[in-house]
Amino acid sequence: DVKVTQSSRYLVKRTGEKVFLECVQDMDHENMFWYRQDPGLGLRLIYFSYDVKMKEKGDIPEGYSVSREKKERFSLILESASTNQTSMYLCASSPGANSPLHFGNGTRLTVT
Amino acid sequence: ILNVEQSPQSLHVQEGDSTNFTCSFPSSNFYALHWYRWETAKSPEALFVMTLNGDEKKKGRISATLNTKEGYSYLYIKGSQPEDSATYLCAFNDYKLSFGAGTTVTVRA
Numbered sequence: 001d002v003k004v005t006q007s008s009r010y011l012v013k014r015t016g017e018k019v020f021l022e023c024v025q026d027m028d029h030e031n032m033f034w035y036r037q038d039p040g041l042g043l044r045l046i047y048f049s050y051d052v053k054m055k056e057k058g059d060i061p062e063g064y065s066v067s068r069e070k071k072e073r074f075s076l077i078l079e080s081a082s083t084n085q086t087s088m089y090l091c092a093s094s095p096g097a098n099s100p101l102h103f104g105n106g107t108r109l110t111v112t
Numbered sequence: 113i114l115n116v117e118q119s120p121q122s123l124h125v126q127e128g129d130s131t132n133f134t135c136s137f138p139s140s141n142f143y144a145l146h147w148y149r150w151e152t153a154k155s156p157e158a159l160f161v162m163t164l165n166g167d168e169k170k171k172g173r174i175s176a177t178l179n180t181k182e183g184y185s186y187l188y189i190k191g192s193q194p195e196d197s198a199t200y201l202c203a204f205n206d207y208k209l210s211f212g213a214g215t216t217v218t219v220r221a
Contacts, residue, residue: 033209042118042201042213043156058208090155098144098205100158 003027006091006104013111019078021107023091031094032074033101034058034066036087043090049074081111116204118212125192125219132188133215135202139183143205147176147187150199150214159187159200192219 007022025032031050035043035058045058047066055066063085067075074093078085088108092101117136125131137145144163148156160169165180173190189196199214 035211040213043203043211045208045210048208056208059210098161098163100146100161101148101156101203101209102158103155105155 004091004093004102004104006089006107008107009105011107011109013078013081013109015082015111017078017081017111019081019109019111021076021078021089021091021109023074023076023093023104024072025074025093025102026072027093027095027102028071029093029095029102030071031096031099032068033092033094034064034074034076035090035092036060037090037106038087046076046089081109083111085109086111116202116210116212118200118202118215120215121213122216122218125189125196125217127192127194127219127221129192130188130190131192131217132186133200133217135185135187135204135212137183137185137202137204138206139181141206142180143207145178145180145185146203146205146209147185148201148203150201151197156201187215189217192217194219194221 004025033048034046049068065077090106091104147159150156162178167178175188178185197219199216201214203211
């Protein structure tokens, strides 16, 4: 079974802090994604990557950046956390175009 | 932001009844349409990935159809059971994968 591991289940950070959310997949998948989930809004795409060192903006990239130095790891970075970034963050991976996503368990981030 | 809409937002179904709901998406630049089931306290799980106009997929009591020309997909649940209670998400792939807000199904025993 594919395993997508997010480093933290719950995280509490202060406004202005730099925050790293880590995601690792163990199935050599090409594609990786970061989404945030807010009530009533479904999953919104922040950034995605279709190859190592490649990154592309999703629908809501503002306030975020990403890093993909190795194929298995896709990191989401909040340069200066703000309260409106309090959310559930989900990482996902897939082997290629038109393949289903495999999701991690999510990180619930609270920014105070 | 891509406009992927799901309706209704929520629905309640009596156990044993069948139901269906809709995902609408832009009809241009179509790569694929995904359906996922998301149960409380779990991660979303893939149900179907559909790529061709007219595609029909089935998994147990759940099935889906796809119309890429008019930009909609239906998900059907036949003989609903309490374990079908979940939020069902569709996602449209036009190079990036964007989700709708979901339809939350509650099956009453």
